[in-house]
Amino acid sequence: MSAFDADVLVGGGGPSGVAAAIELRRQGTKRVVLLDREPALGGATRHCSHSPFGMIEFGRVYFGAAYGRKLTREAEKAGIEIRTGHSVVELADDGSLLVASGRCLERLTAQRVVVTTGAREKPRSARLISGDRPIGVVTTGTLQSYLAFHGLLPFQRPLIVGSELVSLSAVLTCLTHGARPVAMIEPRAHAVARAPLTWFPTVMGIPFHRGADLVDIIGRTRVEAVTIRKHGATETLACDGVLLTGQFTPESALFLQSSMGVDQGSAGPVVDQYGRSLNPRYFAAGNVLRAVETGGWAYREGRAIAKAVADDLRREPDAGAAVPVTFDAPIKLVVPNILRRASAPSPAFRHFQLRVLQRVRGRLSLEVDGQAVWQAGGTWMPERRVLVPIPPAAPQAQHVHFRFREEE
Numbered sequence: 001m002s003a004f005d006a007d008v009l010v011g012g013g014g015p016s017g018v019a020a021a022i023e024l025r026r027q028g029t030k031r032v033v034l035l036d037r038e039p040a041l042g043g044a045t046r047h048c049s050h051s052p053f054g055m056i057e058f059g060r061v062y063f064g065a066a067y068g069r070k071l072t073r074e075a076e077k078a079g080i081e082i083r084t085g086h087s088v089v090e091l092a093d094d095g096s097l098l099v100a101s102g103r104c105l106e107r108l109t110a111q112r113v114v115v116t117t118g119a120r121e122k123p124r125s126a127r128l129i130s131g132d133r134p135i136g137v138v139t140t141g142t143l144q145s146y147l148a149f150h151g152l153l154p155f156q157r158p159l160i161v162g163s164e165l166v167s168l169s170a171v172l173t174c175l176t177h178g179a180r181p182v183a184m185i186e187p188r189a190h191a192v193a194r195a196p197l198t199w200f201p202t203v204m205g206i207p208f209h210r211g212a213d214l215v216d217i218i219g220r221t222r223v224e225a226v227t228i229r230k231h232g233a234t235e236t237l238a239c240d241g242v243l244l245t246g247q248f249t250p251e252s253a254l255f256l257q258s259s260m261g262v263d264q265g266s267a268g269p270v271v272d273q274y275g276r277s278l279n280p281r282y283f284a285a286g287n288v289l290r291a292v293e294t295g296g297w298a299y300r301e302g303r304a305i306a307k308a309v310a311d312d313l314r315r316e317p318d319a320g321a322a323v324p325v326t327f328d329a330p331i332k333l334v335v336p337n338i339l340r341r342a343s344a345p346s347p348a349f350r351h352f353q354l355r356v357l358q359r360v361r362g363r364l365s366l367e368v369d370g371q372a373v374w375q376a377g378g379t380w381m382p383e384r385r386v387l388v389p390i391p392p393a394a395p396q397a398q399h400v401h402f403r404f405r406e407e408e
C-alpha cells in the first residue's frame with residue numbers, strides 16, 4: 001500500500017492537465033488525481049462559444065464548450081480521480097499540495113506533481129491604463145465567462161485593444177452576441193495575428209487603428225468614452241466598454257511561492273527538456289510554461305510531459321546538474337529554459353520554443369559551447385512560435401546560448 005495519496009497529482013484541468021492525466025493512466029500510473037478550482041474540467045476552452053478545438057487530438061472540430069465536455073468524458077473513461085471545485089493553494093517543497101475545497105483544507109501527497117494552471121490575459125491593473133474606473137472594462141476571457149456562465153453582455157459598443165489571435169475571438173464573440181465594436185486598436189505598427197485572419201475586423205466594418213494607444217478611460221459608473229493616441233495626436237471615441245485582449249501571462253500565483261523556480265523570460269516555471277522544474281518532484285505543461293498556445297498544442301504538450309513523468313516515477317526524484325539556456329535581446333523567451341545532463345532517453349521537448357519581443361529582421365543562431373549549431377535569418381514577429389531542434393549534445397554542454405544579429 002502506497003504511503004502517498006496519489007502517484008501523480010495534476011493541478012489544473014484544462015487541455016494540458018487532462019491530457020497529462022490521461023497519458024499517465026495509459027502509461028500504467030495507478031492513482032492519478034486531477035484537481036481544478038472550477039466546477040468542471042476544460043479550462044479556458046469552456047467559455048469559448050466558437051471553434052476550432054480538437055482537430056488533431058480527437059480528429060474532429062469542436063466548439064469550446066463541447067471540447068471541454070469531451071475532455072471530461074475522456075478523463076472519466078481513463079479512470080482518473082477528478083476533483084473539481086478544488087483549489088491548489090500551496091506547492092510544498094516535499095511535493096505535497098495544500099488544497100482548498102468548499103468543505104475543507106487538506107494536504108495531498110504524491111510522488112510527482114504536474115502543474116497545468118494555464119495563462120491569463122493581462123487585466124487593466126497590470127496594463128497601467130489611467131482614467132476613471134467604471135464597470136465594462138474586461139478581458140476576452142472574462143467577457144466570454146460572463147456570456148457562457150451568466151448570460152451577461154457588459155456592453156454594446158466596446159473598444160477592442162490588441163490584435164492577437166484572441167482579439168479576433170473577441171470580435172467574433174461581440175458580433176455573435178449583438179455587440180458592435182466601435183474600433184480595434186493596436187499599439188504596434190502592425191497587426192500581431194497573421195493575415196488573412198487580421199483582415200476580419202476590417203471586413204466586418206470595424207475600423208482598425210495600428211500604432212494607436214489607449215491613454216484614458218472616461219466614465220464614472222459606465223464607460224462613456226476613451227482617449228486614444230495615434231501618431232502623436234489624441235482622439236476621443238465614444239463607446240460603452242473596453243475589451244482588453246491578449247498579452248497573456250502564465251498563471252503564476254502558485255509557483256511564484258514554490259521551489260519550482262521562475263524563468264525571467266517566459267514568466268513561467270523553470271523547466272528542463274522533460275518539463276521538470278528546479279524541484280524534481282514538480283513538472284509543468286501547457287500555457288503555464290509560456291503564454292500562449294492553442295488548445296491542441298497544450299493538449300499535446302501535456303501528453304508529452306506525462307510520458308516523461310511516468311518514466312521518472314521509476315527512479316528517485318533527482319534533478320542532477322543543469323545548464324541554463326541563455327539568449328540575447330530581442331528574444332523574449334526560450335522553453336525549455338534549462339537542460340539537464342543525465343537522465344531518461346526520451347525528452348518531452350524535442351525543440352526549443354522561442355519568441356521575440358518585437359518585429360525584428362536579423363539572424364538567429366544557437367551556439368553550443370561557442371559553436372553555431374543552428375541558424376536562420378529573416379523577419380521575426382512577436383507572439384509567433386519559433387521552433388529550434390534541441391541538439392543531442394546540448395545537455396552535456398557548458399554553455400547553450402541563442403544569439404541575435406540584426407540585419408538591414
Ligand SMILES: Cc1cc2nc3c(=O)[nH]c(=O)nc-3n(C[C@H](O)[C@H](O)[C@H](O)COP(=O)(O)OP(=O)(O)OC[C@H]3O[C@@H](n4cnc5c(N)ncnc54)[C@H](O)[C@@H]3O)c2cc1C
Binds near residue numbers: 052166292
Ligand atoms: C478567449 C480565448 C479564446 C481562445 N480560442 C481558442 C481557439 O479558438 N482554439 C484553440 O485551439 N485555442 C483557443 N484558445 C486557447 C486555449 O483555450 C488554450 O490554449 C488552452 O485552454 C490552454 O490549456 P491549458 O491546460 O494550458 O490551460 P487552461 O485551459 O487555462 O487551464 C488551466 C486550468 O487550471 C485551473 N487552475 C488554475 N489555477 C488553479 C489552482 N490554483 N488550483 C486548481 N486549479 C487551477 C483553471 O481553473 C483551469 O481550468 C483560446 C483562449 C482564450 C482565453
